[in-house]
Amino acid sequence: MKKFSELINKLLLTSSRNRKIDILSNYFQNTSDxxxxxxxAILTNELELKNIPISRIKEIVFENVxxxxxxxSYDYVGDLAETISLIWPHKELGSLLGISxxxxxLRNLKKVDVNKTIKNYLSIADETERWALIKLISGGLRIGVxxxxxxxALAKFSNKKLDDIxxxxxxxxxxxxxxxxxxxxxxxxxxxDLLKTFNPMMLANPISKNDFKTLISSxxxxxxxxxxxxxxxxxxxxxxxxxxxxxxxxxQSFPEIKNSADSMVILDGELxxxxxxxxxxxxxxxxxxxxxxxxxxxxxxxxxxxxLYDILYLNNxxxxxxxxxxxxxxxxxxxxxxxxxxxxxxxxxxxSSWDELSNFKKNKIIDDQHEGLMIKKxxxxxxxxxxxxxWYKWKKDPxxxxxxxxxxxxxxxKRSSYYSDFTFGLWNxxxxxxxxxxxxxxxxxxxxxxxxFVRNNTIKKFGPVREVEKTFVIEIAFDAVNASNxxxxxxxxxxxxxxxxxxxxxxxxxIQLSQFKSEFL
Amino acid sequence: xxxxxxxxxxxxxxxxxxxxxxxxxxxxxxxHADHAKPGHKNVLATLETIEIMKIRYxxxxxENFQILPTNQSLKINDVLIKFFPAGHILxxxxxxxxxxxxxxxxxxxxxxxxxxxxxxxEPVKCHTxxxxxxxxxxxxxxxxxxxxxxxxxxxxNLFSERPHLVGVYALGKAQRIINLLxxxxxxxxxxxxxxxxxxxxxxxxxxxxxxxxxxxxxxxKKDYNGEIILAPPSAIKNIWSRKFEDPIIxxxxxxxxxxxxxKQSLVELPLIISDHADWNELTKYIKFTDAENVYVTHGRxxxxxxxxxxxxxxxxxxxxxxxxxxxQL
Numbered sequence: 001m002k003k004f005s006e007l008i009n010k011l012l013l014t015s016s017r018n019r020k021i022d023i024l025s026n027y028f029q030n031t032s033d034x035x036x037x038x039x040x041a042i043l044t045n046e047l048e049l050k051n052i053p054i055s056r057i058k059e060i061v062f063e064n065v066x067x068x069x070x071x072x073s074y075d076y077v078g079d080l081a082e083t084i085s086l087i088w089p090h091k092e093l094g095s096l097l098g099i100s101x102x103x104x105x106l107r108n109l110k111k112v113d114v115n116k117t118i119k120n121y122l123s124i125a126d127e128t129e130r131w132a133l134i135k136l137i138s139g140g141l142r143i144g145v146x147x148x149x150x151x152x153a154l155a156k157f158s159n160k161k162l163d164d165i166x167x168x169x170x171x172x173x174x175x176x177x178x179x180x181x182x183x184x185x186x187x188x189x190x191x192x193d194l195l196k197t198f199n200p201m202m203l204a205n206p207i208s209k210n211d212f213k214t215l216i217s218s219x220x221x222x223x224x225x226x227x228x229x230x231x232x233x234x235x236x237x238x239x240x241x242x243x244x245x246x247x248x249x250x251x252q253s254f255p256e257i258k259n260s261a262d263s264m265v266i267l268d269g270e271l272x273x274x275x276x277x278x279x280x281x282x283x284x285x286x287x288x289x290x291x292x293x294x295x296x297x298x299x300x301x302x303x304x305x306x307x308l309y310d311i312l313y314l315n316n317x318x319x320x321x322x323x324x325x326x327x328x329x330x331x332x333x334x335x336x337x338x339x340x341x342x343x344x345x346x347x348x349x350x351x352s353s354w355d356e357l358s359n360f361k362k363n364k365i366i367d368d369q370h371e372g373l374m375i376k377k378x379x380x381x382x383x384x385x386x387x388x389x390x391w392y393k394w395k396k397d398p399x400x401x402x403x404x405x406x407x408x409x410x411x412x413x414k415r416s417s418y419y420s421d422f423t424f425g426l427w428n429x430x431x432x433x434x435x436x437x438x439x440x441x442x443x444x445x446x447x448x449x450x451x452x453f454v455r456n457n458t459i460k461k462f463g464p465v466r467e468v469e470k471t472f473v474i475e476i477a478f479d480a481v482n483a484s485n486x487x488x489x490x491x492x493x494x495x496x497x498x499x500x501x502x503x504x505x506x507x508x509x510x511i512q513l514s515q516f517k518s519e520f521l
Numbered sequence: 522x523x524x525x526x527x528x529x530x531x532x533x534x535x536x537x538x539x540x541x542x543x544x545x546x547x548x549x550x551x552x553h554a555d556h557a558k559p560g561h562k563n564v565l566a567t568l569e570t571i572e573i574m575k576i577r578y579x580x581x582x583x584e585n586f587q588i589l590p591t592n593q594s595l596k597i598n599d600v601l602i603k604f605f606p607a608g609h610i611l612x613x614x615x616x617x618x619x620x621x622x623x624x625x626x627x628x629x630x631x632x633x634x635x636x637x638x639x640x641x642x643e644p645v646k647c648h649t650x651x652x653x654x655x656x657x658x659x660x661x662x663x664x665x666x667x668x669x670x671x672x673x674x675x676x677x678n679l680f681s682e683r684p685h686l687v688g689v690y691a692l693g694k695a696q697r698i699i700n701l702l703x704x705x706x707x708x709x710x711x712x713x714x715x716x717x718x719x720x721x722x723x724x725x726x727x728x729x730x731x732x733x734x735x736x737x738x739x740x741x742k743k744d745y746n747g748e749i750i751l752a753p754p755s756a757i758k759n760i761w762s763r764k765f766e767d768p769i770i771x772x773x774x775x776x777x778x779x780x781x782x783x784k785q786s787l788v789e790l791p792l793i794i795s796d797h798a799d800w801n802e803l804t805k806y807i808k809f810t811d812a813e814n815v816y817v818t819h820g821r822x823x824x825x826x827x828x829x830x831x832x833x834x835x836x837x838x839x840x841x842x843x844x845x846x847x848x849q850l
Contacts, residue, residue: 009780012780012784013780013783013784013788013789013790013791014789015787015789065659066827066831068827069658069659069824069827069828070659072658072821072823072824072827073658073659073660073824076658076660076821077660077779077781078781079780079781082660082779082780082781083660086660086661086662086778086779087659087660089659127664127778131780410758410787417758417759417760417762417763463785464785464786
């Protein structure tokens with residue numbers, strides 16, 4: 001447990017991405033099975049210890065620490081695992097088992113033994129071990145390590161391709177002995193069950209002005225970029241699994257989508273809600289997302305369907321190395337045989353010049369349905385990740401609003417001595433109401449201007465947050481606005497970035513939140 | 522509290538302890554800026570505290586200075602005053618006052634663990650204890666300072682290609698860190714931010730071994746890789762630190778036991794080294810004094826007051842204004 005706890009402590013306090021990868025890669029190199037496998041599972045959120053609720057841990061703490069003193073401490077520290085690890089009053093001789101053994105013990109712990117075992121563990125652990133132990137039990141480390149970063153470290157330490165790791169990732173299980181065998185060249189690449197396994201998706205790069213000069217339009221086709229969520233659909237005989245872009249299984253949120261296909265097939269598409277294959281806006285789709293229980297009312301009001309973009313597998317044949325053109329041919333053939341009210345083909349848009357496509361985009365785009373256009377290379381294969389030169393996204397023109405700078409936090413890594421993370425707001429009567437946060441879009445010179453303004457105009461500090469004089473106007477570009485009841489302002493911007501500094505504009509001329517809502521929402 | 526009031530005013534002799542605003546008569550427990558203010562008429566303090574005040578605020582920062590060495594008594598009218606070492610920084614004292622047979626002890630800031638840069642703390646019995654509570658929550662249990670310093674030395678060995686920028690308070694903490702490094706046998710040159718220079722010199726002149734220390738010179742191109750550089754946290758937060766290439770940001774403070782706090786401050790290597798008593802020291806000392814009343818001047822008062830109640834001691838929070846927590850990043 002010592003090694004694991006020191007690892008996550010180090011990861012928490014390291015802000016550089018490359019350095020985190022180095023730390024992890026070293027750990028994988030110098031740790032044996034199955035410890036490193038369990039660590040990997042914890043870092044990628046693939047391991048849950050459901051049998052010990054965190055309320056039980058609190059109970060144990062309250063048996064040993066005065067309730068009031070604990071509450072005061074928790075108020076001050078703000079993090080439960082930290083509070084418990086720091087306040088635990090007992091110290092006993094002994095040392096904790098390794099991470100694998102601990103997981104094994106905790107998983108098989110009988111209810112009657114929970115209190116005694118946990119109390120003993122807390123007492124023989126050092127402070128960082130206690131912290132790690134409670135994080136392990138409560139789930140969700142929150143140490144700034146994504147699953148992708150952990151896999152990148154795996155690729156680095158083994159000299160294997162990240163893409164190959166991604167291909168099998170969703171088909172293997174903790175503690176991943178077969179994975180590490182392969183990574184260390186002691187075994188073959190693990191075989192996976194295609195019917196259950198998410199395959200990492202191919203993603204697009206934003207298209208730039210320069211690209212239009214160098215790319216040959218006749219080598220590309222276009223499609224609408226539908227404004228829903230990208231999904232992968234795995235159809236088996238009478239089974240269907242729907243995965244989000246990040247590989248989360250979201251099938252249970254959309255139980256109405258059924259399949260009558262007679263063969264195994266993996267499809268790529270956009271999940272939307274609407275009638276007769278006419279999508280409603282993204283806000284409507286949000287009503288269906290992240291729901292554990294789906295009611296009939298929801299399904300009637302916001303019926304789900306999928307616009308199909310691509311096909312990856314057909315009858316156990318991997319089509320990903322084929323060209324887009326031949327995959328499209330297979331997709332259309334499959335669709336003709338198997339179409340039903342849940343699947344629609346996303347249309348192919350043909351064009352003979354970039355100008356023509358530009359005009360098409362300008363005239364035909366429907367704000368509520370489309371995020372923009374996708375441009376795909378006709379002879380390109382399906383490559384996981386974001387390869388350059390194949391798929392491009394051409395988003396609709398961003399919307400803009402001038403807002404007042406309200407708060408700032410220092411950035412990380414290279415930017416750690418600059419205030420580079422900004423919260424901005426609009427007027428709500430004569431008060432400002434924050435509508436979003438942005439930490440990019442500006443160049444180095446603009447960052448210096450912003451940083452200087454923050455330093456010279458701080459009126460209050462809340463820990464690391466600085467509240468500034470409400471005088472600096474910044475122009476914010478964003479892709480869309482969603483209604484949100486999680487934010488006080490009632491709106492959430494999608495992809496906000498700082499477009500320009502408006503030092504010329506007085507804060508009093510910034511618009512009212514209500515005006516913003518009626519214009520954009 | 523018949524003869525002292527909430528502002529630490531000793532009424533029979535019209536004298537304040539560590540007053541926030543200029544007063545006629547002030548007793549100063551130690552030289553930190555939230556305790557020692559310039560502009561008083563008469564100041565009573567240890568020689569070291571007076572000299573530190575003069576370094577920071579100038580020769581004329583008070584009209585009259587009177588020195589009272591530790592463990593010597595001074596009687597003003599009917600009030601007997603005696604200083605006991607507080608173990609906080611050089612010159613720091615607790616102020617024991619006695620009037621009509623009642624003893625009130627003002628701790629100032631203190632720690633009970635040993636420290637080579639100042640006199641060791643001396644416990645003293647009293648009827649009423651007026652204590653600080655900077656780390657007055659049971660989550661604060663400071664580890665051994667030598668183990669913490671070893672973390673810094675280990676990191677220097679491991680990352681010899683990166684400068685180690687250590688955030689320290691200019692008075693007390695800086696010199697203690699240097700001294701602790703020397704105790705561990707680190708005999709290389711240690712670099713300091715300009716604002717630390719005079720105080721380091723003062724400690725050196727008081728026979729506290731700091732070894733070779735050099736002011737950072739940023740106009741000359743120098744390679745600070747693998748070196749230890751001490752600076753106040755504000756300088757590390759500031760443009761000043763941009764001159765160092767890829768530094769490891771360290772911070773020596775009792776607050777560093779809270780990981781999320783270290784992370785928020787972008788501290789990569791937290792060193793839990795404090796000049797204040799932790800929870801166990803605070804509560805142990807309260808018990809030792811046999812005090813019937815405990816007044817908490819500043820810090821996390823609520824928990825200490827609650828603890829006093831649990832132990833049948835009268836506790837009261839004074840919540841003095843103008844007291845900083847130890848400087849933070």
